[in-house]
Amino acid sequence: MQVLSGKDVAMSVLEHVRKEAVIFGEKYGRMPSIAVILVGEDPASQTYVAAKKKSALELGYGHKDYHLSVHATQQELLELVRELNADDDVDGILVQMPLPPHMDENCVIDTIDPAKDVDGFHPVNAGKILLGRSSLVSCTPKGVLRIMDHYGIRTAGKDVVIIGRSSIVGKPMAALLMQKGRDATVTVCHSCTLGLKEHVRRADIIIAAVGHPHMITADMVKSEAVVIDVGITRVTDLTKKKGWRLVGDVDYDNVAPRTSAITPVPGGVGPMTIAMLMENTLQAAQERKR
Numbered sequence: 296m297q298v299l300s301g302k303d304v305a306m307s308v309l310e311h312v313r314k315e316a317v318i319f320g321e322k323y324g325r326m327p328s329i330a331v332i333l334v335g336e337d338p339a340s341q342t343y344v345a346a347k348k349k350s351a352l353e354l355g356y357g358h359k360d361y362h363l364s365v366h367a368t369q370q371e372l373l374e375l376v377r378e379l380n381a382d383d384d385v386d387g388i389l390v391q392m393p394l395p396p397h398m399d400e401n402c403v404i405d406t407i408d409p410a411k412d413v414d415g416f417h418p419v420n421a422g423k424i425l426l427g428r429s430s431l432v433s434c435t436p437k438g439v440l441r442i443m444d445h446y447g448i449r450t451a452g453k454d455v456v457i458i459g460r461s462s463i464v465g466k467p468m469a470a471l472l473m474q475k476g477r478d479a480t481v482t483v484c485h486s487c488t489l490g491l492k493e494h495v496r497r498a499d500i501i502i503a504a505v506g507h508p509h510m511i512t513a514d515m516v517k518s519e520a521v522v523i524d525v526g527i528t529r530v531t532d533l534t535k536k537k538g539w540r541l542v543g544d545v546d547y548d549n550v551a552p553r554t555s556a557i558t559p560v561p562g563g564v565g566p567m568t569i570a571m572l573m574e575n576t577l578q579a580a581q582e583r584k585r
């Protein structure tokens with residue numbers, strides 16, 4: 296059984312991105328830059344935004360940080376997004392989700408210039424993925440593909456079962472895997488799927504993206520399957536300094552011995568998401584200059 300270290304792959308991606316960003320900087324007199332907007336005080340969102348900022352600063356990227364109050368209006372947020380759309384020194388715009396309930400996430404995403412949509416959430420970018428056209432690809436599914444590419448895991452002709460149909464992971468993941476070149480046979484399971492276990496047991500490659508700790512158990516996994524665990528849930532653990540730890544969708548200890556390869560949590564898909572965000576920011580910068 297091989298442990299697929301997203302942490303190692305992310306480091307090598309970031310090394311490459313760093314070199315390309317320096318080349319961009321020498322050519323255009325400024326580094327790629329990202330603007331990150333956080334609304335409210337959600338602790339998990341604050342952690343994610345801080346990690347994105349750290350990574351951007353380590354690469355020498357331009358970085359703008361906006362923290363709006365939980366009481367900010369939708370109009371204020373939209374005005375900020377429009378301002379950043381018009382700012383030629385900003386290549387990427389990221390609005391951290393979830394937004395407070397009085398805001399309309401779709402409306403905010405629709406307002407971001409698709410050329411600066413480094414999350415790949417805008418309908419133009421999401422649509423291009425489905426059509427197999429080049430675009431800014433949503434970071435988590437892109438990270439999953441990169442881990443598989445790095446470790447030589449081929450998807451052509453394989454039965455891939457994705458559990459979870461979110462717009463951020465499940466749907467783009469399915470679209471990417473069925474494209475020419477990837478050539479997988481894709482099944483997407485979700486909360487209304489009947490006979491989940493039977494679907495998952497057929498899979499050569501299982502991609503779990505639900506956010507239910509340990510829902511994928513050993514009896515659901517075919518021997519020698521590849522297992523990619525996208526789930527990252529914080530669970531209380533008072534033995535930890537922070538008072539919590541991260542748990543995946545896969546019951547790792549019992550599932551891992553049955554697999555040919557598996558991503559751990561933490562250190563699997565998580566670190567890839569930020570690496571792909573940095574790569575998307577570089578891509579957006581390069582394409583805007585074209």
Ligand code: GUN
Pocket residue numbers: 389390391392393414434568
């Ligand atoms: N919230 C959880 N994951 C993400 C992400 O990848 N991007 C944004 N913008 N918000 C998130």
